[in-house]
Amino acid sequence: MIQQMVIHEEDYRRITAVCDRLTRDANAKAVFLVDKNGQLIAASGATENIDTTSLASLTAGNIAATGGLAKLLGEREFSILFHEGEKDNLHISIVAQKVILVVIFDSRSSLGLVRLRVKKASEELGGVILDVQRRGETMGVQSPFAEITDEDIDNLFN
């Protein structure tokens, strides 16, 4: 059975608020929250020149490959990845074993500051994600697509 992950208005507002604050507090260029299947949940900061869809997919691929390596070595996961570039750096971490937090930063910030701020933000984001999960488990997920008809689906292809 396919389970659906549904982000409601309130979840989205809380997630975006944490990402906005992390962008400011960490002096980051941009912050993204991505689910482990490669779908973008939220973005904050200077995202206009970034292909966010590709970034989300590649980040999830990166985490999946690293998770595979971890298992080979008998680790549960490697929860933090850091990629250092000439100008920009990427800090990638797993939140609540479910979603991926990506921070892009340059020389105006530092790895230490980013790690510190990410730790705090992860706790808050983890709380939101757990709420989303709990709601799905206890109340079931009411799909907004339950009402669509076969005709609606056919029309998509016409």
Add this chain to the structure above:
Amino acid sequence: MPFINLPLREITCKIVYYGPGLCGKTTNLQYIYAKTNPEARGNMIALATETDRTLFFDFLPLGLGEIRGFKTRFHLYSVPGQVFYDASRKLILRGVDGVVFVADSHPDRLDANLESLENLRTNLAEHGYDLDTIPFVIQYNKRDLPNAVPMEELSRLLNPRKVPEFGAVAVTGEGVFETLKAIAKLVLQKVKSG
């Protein structure tokens, strides 16, 4: 696992193209990319070796339009077909909503098709999915080969469940969009039923 973002009114589904090495999975995605309005698709990512063999995955994001005010997006992935990339192949199936199995019609690839299909079943099971219930279509590619195995025989060997099946020549686009349309429909019908 379809991802539904209510504030943005978006639903995103993941479709994986699976099959043996050199069967035409990447070619399917390349044709879709080439023939789709640039406004309806994102950039195509190909993580390939220097000889253009898929190393990790190909990725193509597509927008199919709106259903009752919801933007309907599909993320198309293809896996590396070569046998020794099994660890990577398994990872790509995480969170999959629908699978297209691209079979190679060349007679010498019959065993490779069967092996890949069995591998798909095993790898899906590791993620908790059942090939017998997940939205699934089969494409018999390379129908233009002079010695192509008859469709009926391929169907008998590879499609006992009688899922939707299509003959195709992915390099010219024959059957490519029919296959995509069929799997997208099955996925949306599954989303509808919850």
